[in-house]
Amino acid sequence: MEKEKVVYGAHVLALPYPSQxxxxxxxxxxxxxxxxxxxxxxxxxxxxxxxxxHPQSSSVQLDTISDGYDEAELIKKHQSSEHPITCVLYDAVLPWALDVTKQFGLIGASFFTQPCAVNYIYYYAHHGLLKLPVSELPISIPGLPLLELQDMPSFIMFTGRIRLILSWF
Structure with missing residues (x-):
């Protein structure tokens, strides 16, 4: 019995930040x-x-990308395949991925791995609505309960890192 060929409407390439x-x-x-x-x-x-x-998944195809020590051209490889990439889902920590996605004329979508409340706090800080470093407690942000310092994302305390995170916005 011949296996029926699967036709996909979309092929998403997911690009996570390579970290826990x-x-x-x-x-x-x-x-x-x-x-x-x-x-x-x-x-x-x-x-x-x-x-x-050695991650395994029966439903999601796994492929490798360069970690800086070799060459990998994943989108090009899939362009000539039976199911070319139509969308790139990239970790928000990798904003360069959108530039690569646009070069190939593909749809790009940012994926935030942290909770929505954390993104909201970063957004608030980015727009100057939360003054950094935090000096007044408790912290009041509309839609969230009153927050103490230990309730805040840890990156808020590191000004160098928080600048990087806020650049995502």
Missing amino acids: GHINPMLQFCKRLVSKRNIKATLAITNFISNSI
């Missing part, structure tokens, strides 16, 4: 995507991660 706490949420999201009809998902992990943790 970023890969699994994107993998889980990819599993949700493929549970929908006609969507294929490929999770791009670095060669180092592929060689060290």
